Amino acid sequence: MNEMKKISREDETADAPHHDRAPEAAIAAPADAMVDETAVITKRNLKRIMLLLAVPLLILLVGGWIWINSGKTVGTDNAYVKQDITSISTQVNGPVIEVDVKEGQRVRRGDILFRVDPAPLQVALANAQAQLAAAQLQTVQLKTQASGTSGDIVGGQANLSIAQRALDRQNQLLAQGFTTRSAHDDAINEVEKARAQLADARARAANASAAIVPGGNQPQVAAAQAAIMKAQLDLQHAIVRSPSDGVVAKADRLLVGQTAITGLSMLSIVRDKAAWVEANFKEGDLARMHVGLPASVSFDAYPGLKVKSRVCTIGSGTGSEFSVLPAQNANGNWVKVTQRVPVRICFDQTPPRDMIAGLSAKVEVELEQAR
Known part of the structure; x- marks a missing residue:
């Protein structure tokens, strides 16, 4: 019994320190937890503050970079491929007897x-x-006739001389009383008649001479020669030839037996080697643009293709000025609309793909000075 009591006392004594240390452990554990929780909250707040500051800073950096580099180029997607298209018509009228080309x-x-x-x-x-x-x-x-009138003049002069001598004799005879007044009057009449015939011959000679142009180029002959030249040209124009290198277009409507009419388009020739791009830039984009600036052209039909080009010409008027019905703003109902100016972009190299008139394109022009 005593031993059991002794053991129980020892157990109580051994357990006593545990009961005494329990409050101290309970106090120390909340303190450490509070320190760890404060550190975690501080780190979270720091990350949140850094994130809040980083987003506006990133936006400012990206916006500044875009603003600085946005002034290096100016572009538009209001651009289209253009080509010289020649409308072929005849200069003579008549039925078509032969067609030597086909579409494309x-x-x-x-x-x-x-x-x-x-x-x-x-x-x-x-x-x-x-x-x-x-x-x-x-x-x-x-x-x-002119040669004949010359002979008439000579004959008239001779007749006038004879009549004049006869009149002179009649004057002498009349003065001596050896002729009659009637014979004297007949001599005067013959002189007047010879003078009239001579005047008529000279007039006919003048008319004949006037009808002959010096140099032999008579108006009637020149007119006939011109008619022959025109007929020969018409014969040449009966054979219609291509005025330039290119591709035949709209030839499906040209048929044998169809009547060709002067001025009526029969087909078209597209000059594929003379393509360019017409880009319609906003008027505010032209401040630093001038002829000769480098450019690049891309096409909706050919993704990934870019062709080096340059600015060839800047239009002398906006698109609205060259429209069929230009806008009239003098009536008071005026609304300002940003105008577009056509700018011709020429290729520096031959495009590797076929250019088709009317293709949509995008043009980027490199300016000399950035912002």
């Missing part, structure tokens, strides 16, 4: 496109040649 065919300058029936034109040439022969015959007749 490449042709060179001088190649035959189509032919017009030359038969009526050949008839016109023959008629002009006949007119020339008639004019030449008329010229010969005028020259012959």
Whole structure:
């Protein structure tokens, strides 16, 4: 029993320090937890403050970089590929008897496109040649008539001399009383008649001489020669040739038997080697733009393709000024609209892809000075 009591006392004694240290451990544990929690809160607040400051700073940096570099180029997507398109028509009327090209065919300058029936034109040439022969015959007749009038003048002068001598004799005889008054009057009449005939011969000679142009180029002959030249030109124009290198377009409407009319377009030739881009820049983009600045052109039809180019010309008027009905702002209903000026962009190199008139493009022009 005593041993059991002793053991129980020892157990109580051993347990006594644990009960005494429990309050101290309880006090120390909350203090450490509070320090750790304060450190975590401080770190969280620091991260939150840094994040709040970083976002505006990043925005300012990005905005500043964009603003600084935005003045180096100016661009527009209001741009289109342009090409020289020649509308082909005939200079003579007549039915088409032959078509030598088809849609999309490449042709060179001088190649035959189509032919017009030359038969009526050949008839016109023959008629002009006949007119020339008639004019030449008329010229010969005028020259012959002029030569004949010269003989008439000589004969008239001789007749006048004879009549004048006869009158002189009649005057002498009348003074001596050996002739009659009637014979004297007849002599006077013969002199007047000879003078009239001489005047008529001289007038006819003057008219014949006036009808003959010095140098032999008679108006009738010149007119006939001009008619022959026109008939020959019409025959040449009956064969329609390509005025330049290019691609045939709208040839599907040209058919054999169709009547060709002067001034009516029959087909078109697109000069694919002379393509450029017409970019319509806003008027505010032209402050630092001038001819010769480098540019790059990209195309909606060819993604990834960029062609080095340059500014060739800057339009002398806005697009609205060259429209069919320009805007009239004098009526008081005026609303300011940003105008666009056409700028021609020329390629520095031949594009690797085929240029098609009307393709949409995007143009970036490099300015000399940034902001």
